[in-house]
Amino acid sequence: MAVAAAIPTALPVPAIPVRQILPYAVFAGIISLIALYFVGAEQGALAVFEGTAVHELVHDARHLLGFPCH
Amino acid sequence: MPLTETDAPPASATLTVRSLLVWGLLAGLIGGLLAFGFASAFGEPSVDAAIAIEEAGAGHSHGDDHATQGEHGHGAEPAEEEVVSRAFQSTGGLGIGAVAYGLGLGGLFSLAFAFAYGRVGSLSPRATSLAVAGLGYLAVVLVPFLTYPANPPAVGNPDTIGDRTGLYFGMIAISLALLVAAVATARALAPRLGGWWSTVVGGVGYAVVVTVIAKLLPSFQEVPDGFPGWLLWEFRIASLGTSAVLWAGIGITFAALLQRGLTRTRVA
Numbered sequence: 353m354a355v356a357a358a359i360p361t362a363l364p365v366p367a368i369p370v371r372q373i374l375p376y377a378v379f380a381g382i383i384s385l386i387a388l389y390f391v392g393a394e395q396g397a398l399a400v401f402e403g404t405a406v407h408e409l410v411h412d413a414r415h416l417l418g419f420p421c422h
Numbered sequence: 423m424p425l426t427e428t429d430a431p432p433a434s435a436t437l438t439v440r441s442l443l444v445w446g447l448l449a450g451l452i453g454g455l456l457a458f459g460f461a462s463a464f465g466e467p468s469v470d471a472a473i474a475i476e477e478a479g480a481g482h483s484h485g486d487d488h489a490t491q492g493e494h495g496h497g498a499e500p501a502e503e504e505v506v507s508r509a510f511q512s513t514g515g516l517g518i519g520a521v522a523y524g525l526g527l528g529g530l531f532s533l534a535f536a537f538a539y540g541r542v543g544s545l546s547p548r549a550t551s552l553a554v555a556g557l558g559y560l561a562v563v564l565v566p567f568l569t570y571p572a573n574p575p576a577v578g579n580p581d582t583i584g585d586r587t588g589l590y591f592g593m594i595a596i597s598l599a600l601l602v603a604a605v606a607t608a609r610a611l612a613p614r615l616g617g618w619w620s621t622v623v624g625g626v627g628y629a630v631v632v633t634v635i636a637k638l639l640p641s642f643q644e645v646p647d648g649f650p651g652w653l654l655w656e657f658r659i660a661s662l663g664t665s666a667v668l669w670a671g672i673g674i675t676f677a678a679l680l681q682r683g684l685t686r687t688r689v690a
């Protein structure tokens with residue numbers, strides 16, 4: 353690590369088999385999508401929770417990340 | 423730190439989905455914080471200006487039903503409707519939103535990387551990270567934005583929010599699916615056409631199909647009369663910039679963590 357300049361750019365690293373990725377993809381993928389949903393759409397077009405607290409909290413991020421808000 | 427046991431065979435590094443996910447979340451955290459900084463500096467002024475116009479009544483597209491709906495903390499209705507103060511929305515709320523989005527995106531990014539690495543040409547791990555970030559920005563941000571541009575407060579009819587949200591998410595999904603199809607097509611054609619022409623065919627094919635679909639989908643013209651054009655531009659450019667910072671932050675941070683992790687296991 354001391355010789356940073358000598359770090360090779362192309363390491364012989366094999367691709368990960370799809371079968372290994374899939375369980376993680378389902379699990380982490382769903383959780384990640386939920387995070388994106390709460391920032392992007394909750395209490396706008398759709399609502400899991402009552403009220404407007406989530407919408408107002410992430411309001412400016414929702415606008416600036418390009419999602420329709422109102 | 424020394425003698426770290428990995429499940430990799432000695433002297434040759436491997437990638438595990440678990441470590442990719444950790445790096446993806448870290449990259450998402452960094453990217454989210456950077457996007458928060460960018461949005462605070464360059465996005466909030468236009469959001470504030472748009473809300474000022476909305477409150478002054480120029481944003482009349484909200485109409486009378488806005489008051490009855492009471493859906494919005496930044497509307498023209500009395501301030502007591504606000505659950506989260508504007509001051510916090512534009513600071514802490516923006517930060518929480520940007521970081522939560524960054525974490526989610528970072529997680530998905532690491533999964534996309536896991537699928538893409540070693541399957542798209544002969545790119546190194548770091549180059550693959552940047553390629554996923556660049557193509558992801560194109561397909562998930564830029565093309566949906568060009569189809570349904572981001573709007574500041576005061577722009578948008580509450581009656582169409584359901585349609586617009588559905589179409590925006592739909593456009594992201596379509597664009598992403600077409601990107602995957604274009605990459606797969608380019609890869610399949612590479613042996614016959616060579617890398618350059620197969621990439622051109624994939625890229626042009628994506629552009630043509632996505633443009634046709636975007637033009638077939640309904641569009642919405644909901645900018646209120648009198649809303650300043652410069653403000654719309656300023657907001658939209660800030661929006662594209664915020665996403666660019668987020669995606670670049672994730673791509674570069676992920677690449678750096680990847681390289682660090684790979685060289686370290688390789689040494690061990």
Ligand SMILES: [Zn+2]
Nearest residue numbers: 411421422575
């Ligand atoms: Zn709004």
